Amino acid sequence: MSHPIVEVLLNPDAFFRKMADRAPDLMLPAALVLVTGIIGGIAAYLITNMLTPAFPAEAQGIMGIIAVAGAVATPIFSLIGWVVVAIIFYAISSVFKGSGSLKKTLEFTGYGYVPTALSSAISLVLTAQFTSSVTLPQIDFTDPAAVTAFQATVTHSPMMTAVVGITIVFLLWSANIWIFGMKHARNLTLKNAAITVGVPVGIYIIYQIVSLGVI
Amino acid sequence: MKRCLLFCAVFVLLLAGVVSGATPQENAARVTVTGFSVDPAVLMPGDAATVTVTVKNTADESVALRSARMFTERNIVILDNPYQTFGSIGPGNEVSFTFTVRASTGDGIFYPPFVIDFRDAGSLRSPVTVKVESTEPRISVMERPDSFAEGKKATIKVKVSNPRSGEINGVTIVPLGDGIVSTPTSVFAGALVPDGMAEVSFEITPSRETDLVLNVDYRNGNNQRSTSARLPITFSEDKKQAEIVVSGIEVTREGGVYRASGDVTNAGLEVAKAVVITVGAPAVPVEPNRVYPVASLDPDDLSSFDVTFTAEDADSVPLVIEYKDEDGNAYRSTIPISIGSTGTVAPGESGSFPAWAIALILLAVVAVGGVIVYSWKKAKQNPE
Numbered sequence: 001m002s003h004p005i006v007e008v009l010l011n012p013d014a015f016f017r018k019m020a021d022r023a024p025d026l027m028l029p030a031a032l033v034l035v036t037g038i039i040g041g042i043a044a045y046l047i048t049n050m051l052t053p054a055f056p057a058e059a060q061g062i063m064g065i066i067a068v069a070g071a072v073a074t075p076i077f078s079l080i081g082w083v084v085v086a087i088i089f090y091a092i093s094s095v096f097k098g099s100g101s102l103k104k105t106l107e108f109t110g111y112g113y114v115p116t117a118l119s120s121a122i123s124l125v126l127t128a129q130f131t132s133s134v135t136l137p138q139i140d141f142t143d144p145a146a147v148t149a150f151q152a153t154v155t156h157s158p159m160m161t162a163v164v165g166i167t168i169v170f171l172l173w174s175a176n177i178w179i180f181g182m183k184h185a186r187n188l189t190l191k192n193a194a195i196t197v198g199v200p201v202g203i204y205i206i207y208q209i210v211s212l213g214v215i
Numbered sequence: 216m217k218r219c220l221l222f223c224a225v226f227v228l229l230l231a232g233v234v235s236g237a238t239p240q241e242n243a244a245r246v247t248v249t250g251f252s253v254d255p256a257v258l259m260p261g262d263a264a265t266v267t268v269t270v271k272n273t274a275d276e277s278v279a280l281r282s283a284r285m286f287t288e289r290n291i292v293i294l295d296n297p298y299q300t301f302g303s304i305g306p307g308n309e310v311s312f313t314f315t316v317r318a319s320t321g322d323g324i325f326y327p328p329f330v331i332d333f334r335d336a337g338s339l340r341s342p343v344t345v346k347v348e349s350t351e352p353r354i355s356v357m358e359r360p361d362s363f364a365e366g367k368k369a370t371i372k373v374k375v376s377n378p379r380s381g382e383i384n385g386v387t388i389v390p391l392g393d394g395i396v397s398t399p400t401s402v403f404a405g406a407l408v409p410d411g412m413a414e415v416s417f418e419i420t421p422s423r424e425t426d427l428v429l430n431v432d433y434r435n436g437n438n439q440r441s442t443s444a445r446l447p448i449t450f451s452e453d454k455k456q457a458e459i460v461v462s463g464i465e466v467t468r469e470g471g472v473y474r475a476s477g478d479v480t481n482a483g484l485e486v487a488k489a490v491v492i493t494v495g496a497p498a499v500p501v502e503p504n505r506v507y508p509v510a511s512l513d514p515d516d517l518s519s520f521d522v523t524f525t526a527e528d529a530d531s532v533p534l535v536i537e538y539k540d541e542d543g544n545a546y547r548s549t550i551p552i553s554i555g556s557t558g559t560v561a562p563g564e565s566g567s568f569p570a571w572a573i574a575l576i577l578l579a580v581v582a583v584g585g586v587i588v589y590s591w592k593k594a595k596q597n598p599e
Contacts, residue, residue, distance in 0.1 A: 010586060013594035115583070122579075162572035169579040176587045180594065190594075 008111050012177045016108055016184040024103040029110020030079065036113050037078025039120035043127045045071035050131040085109055085200070089182055092196040098186030108181030112174045119170030123163045130159035164212055168205055175201040237276065239335030245274035246304060248329065248341040255436030257346045257381030258318040262438040263294065266343055267313045268329045272304040279303045279334035285314045288327040291345050292317045318347040350379050352386070352407065354429050354444040357414065362451040363421055367544045371446070372416045375431055377407035385434040388415050392448065394423040407433075421448045457487035457512070459536045459548065466554050472501055473554055475534065476521040481512035487538040487546075490518075495549060498524040498532035512538070526554060 007015040048067035052060050086109040090102050175197050183193035251268045258264050266285065272278050283298035294315040304310050316327065326342035333339070358372035371390075377383055386404040390397040397417050404413035419427060427446040434440070464477035475494070481487050490509035493500050500506065500522065507520040526532050533549040540546070 010590060011593040011597075012590055014597050017597065158572050162575060165572075165576040166579050169576065169583050173583045173586060176590060180590070 005114055008114055008177060009173075012111075012180040013183070015111075016181050019108070020104075020184040024101065024107045026103070026107055026110065029082075029107050029113070032113045032117060033078050033082040033110055034075055036117040036120050037075030039117065039124050040078060041071040041074035043120070043124050044074050046124075046127055046131045082106070082110055082113065088200050089178065089196055090186070092199060093182055093186040093188055093192070096186075096188055096192035096196065098182070098188050098192075098196075100184075100186040104185040105182070108185040109178060112177040112181055115170040115173035115177065119167050122166050122170075126159055126163050126166070130157065130163075161212060164208055168208055171201065171205065237274070239278075239333070240337070242272075242274040242276050242278050243333040243336035243339070246270060246272045246278050246331065246333070246339060248339070249309065251329070251343045253343070253345055255381050255438070257348050257379055257435075259351075259435055259438065259440065260290075260318055260320045260322070260347060260349050262347075262435055263315060263317045264345070264436055265313055266316050266327070266345065267311050268341070268343060269309055269311050270304065270331065270339075271309045272306055275306050277303040277305050278336075281332040281334045283312045283329070283331045285312075285316070285343070286328050286330065288325055290319045290321050290323065290347060291325045291327045292319055293327065316345065318345070322347050322349050346380065348379055348381070351440075351442045352377050352379070352383060352431055352433060354388075354431055354442065356429075356444070356446055358416075359446065360453070361455070362453045363419075363448050364453055364456070364544070365450055366420060366422060367453070367540065368418050368420045368542045370416055371419050371427075372414060373429055374412055374414045375404060375407065376412035377409060380409050381435070382409060383407050383433045383435055385432070386413065387432045389430040389432065390417050390419065391428040391430055392421070393425045394421055395425060395427055395448070396420040396422070419448075421450075424449050453485075455484040457481050457485045457514070457538060457540065457546070458483035459487060459490065459512070459538060461534060461536065461550050464534070464552050466552060468554070472523055472525055473498070473532075474504075474521065474523050475552055475554075476519065478517055478519050479509055479512065479536065480517045481514050484514050485540060486514065487512045488541065490536065490538040492520045492522055492537075493535050494522055494524045495533040495535045497529045498526040500524045529554065 004015065045067045048063060048070050052063040052067070055063055083106065086102065086106040089109060090098070090105045093105075178197040178201075179190070179193045182188055182196050183190055186193070186196070188196065247270070249269045249271045251266060254265050254267075255262065268283075268285075270283070280301040280303065283301055284296050285293050287293050294317055296314065298312055312329070318325075323346075325345045325347065327345060329341045329343050331339040353376045355374045355376070356371060357374050358370065360369040363369055373388060375386060375388060384406045386407050387401055388404060389401040397419055399417065402415040402417075404415060407413060421427075425448050427448050428443050429446065430441060430443045432439070432441045458481065460480045460482045462478050462480065464475060466473055466475045468474075479490065479492065488511045490512050491506055492509060493506040501524055504521050504523045507522050509518045509520060512518060522534075524532065531551045531553045534552050535547065535549050537545065537547045
């Protein structure tokens with residue numbers, strides 16, 4: 001018998017089928033979400049530090065505080081995001097007359113964060129590489145052209161584009177897990193579970209692609 | 216006694232006869248031309264002049280004149296003869312006869328005759344000398360810049376000389392030309408005696424290539440005349456002007472923002488003021504050094520510069536150098552600088568999407584796609 005995490009990744013249908021009859025346990029899913037959040041927090045800290053030189057000298061002191069605050073807040077917001085995603089799935093699946101509890105939905109949604117944790121780890125490596133190789137000069141934030149150029153420098157850089165691309169690909173993997181999770185957590189058909197997950201995830205992916213300027 | 220009285224009376228009568236006994240011919244012979252004048256002294260072809268002839272009666276009796284006339288002689292045309300009739304000239308009196316004449320064409324010295332017809336005698340004929348010269352005042356540019364530049368003020372010194380044998384008056388020098396602004400707009404030099412000269416200077420600012428016309432207006436007597444000289448204004452590089460040379464250019468890229476630094480040297484012979492360095496399109500200047508002011512650069516002075524900018528899809532960008540001369544004329548020059556192979560480009564920071572990133576994403580797509588397909592296959596195999 002394979003490890004539960006491996007089974008979630010490769011055969012989520014079998015995993016959630018077994019878990020469906022058990023009492024909800026949020027410890028492991030919360031830990032998975034927290035790991036994702038901590039990795040994201042480190043990335044946020046690195047990026048904030050990278051952006052600091054671009055700000056005026058008087059604002060650079062507060063940027064250190066913002067970096068730490070961002071690193072601390074990201075895991076918290078990850079946990080909040082987990083709950084929000086679970087509620088969205090729960091709400092959409094209610095349309096299809098889903099019958100499972102919210103707690104079960106929350107538990108199964110948390111397992112879907114395993115690929116997200118992997119993508120966060122890869123993104124962290126790329127972000128660390130990017131931030132260590134970049135020193136931004138000070139930007140005049142009163143000049144729209146300079147701000148636009150600055151934004152383009154950061155968001156449209158190949159490294160950051162790769163990070164977003166990796167995130168989207170692994171999000172699809174998470175969505176695949178969530179489909180089987182919702183199927184068993186809310187007693188849905190595979191089709192309805194796919195719609196429940198596919199709609200919000202699809203909207204989010206489209207938003208990410210638009211933000212990249214691809215469309 | 217009677218004989219003595221008779222003798223005295225005869226003597227007095229004889230004496231009276233001797234005094235009043237001069238004939239009209241004798242009296243007319245004592246009428247002489249004492250002088251003449253021509254105004255202006257030297258005519259130009261086409262000029263009008265007045266000729267005044269002075270006549271004196273040195274006889275003891277009045278001499279009756281029928282007329283006093285002047286006659287056309289070759290190039291000198293008599294315009295009027297106001298003395299067709301005349302009275303007498305009293306003994307010892309002097310009379311001036313003034314005639315208006317005009318010189319037609321051709322230079323030379325001419326002798327129109329002045330003729331007095333006496334009523335009781337013959338006539339008196341005296342030629343008058345009238346000089347005609349077509350020589351005009353000379354205009355010489357004594358000082359001018361080696362080259363002219365658009366909008367740049369240049370000083371021009373002009374000398375006007377009078378090679379004529381007569382004086383000219385009211386000499387005024389006016390610089391004219393399309394697109395020429397002159398200070399002063401004209402200079403009044405007054406009278407120029409023969410072989411005299413006047414030197415004036417103008418500050419000329421040309422806005423386009425043209426001919427500068429130096430117009431000299433003057434009077435010869437009452438005749439208004441003008442002459443001119445042309446000075447071509449062609450723009451060329453000022454040999455002495457400041458010349459900014461850029462050297463030691465280093466371009467580095469930090470987070471998508473380029474930093475170009477180097478040295479600027481004034482290789483010209485004049486001072487370059489308000490030197491400012493920036494970059495032009497397609498580059499976009501950004502803080503902290505959108506524009507780098509170098510201030511003033513004396514000849515052979517050197518200063519460093521440092522500008523920051525961003526550029527999209529460009530291998531080179533123009534480095535823009537702006538400066539002014541001492542008159543405030545602005546100059547601008549651009550030097551292309553290559554940014555295509557800057558030494559400190561961060562990994563993954565080149566403009567195009569790197570191959571490794573594409574490979575990484577493709578790998579992720581294949582891996583995740585494979586896992587998803589696998590999971591769905593397994594799901595079908597799982598017992599319901």
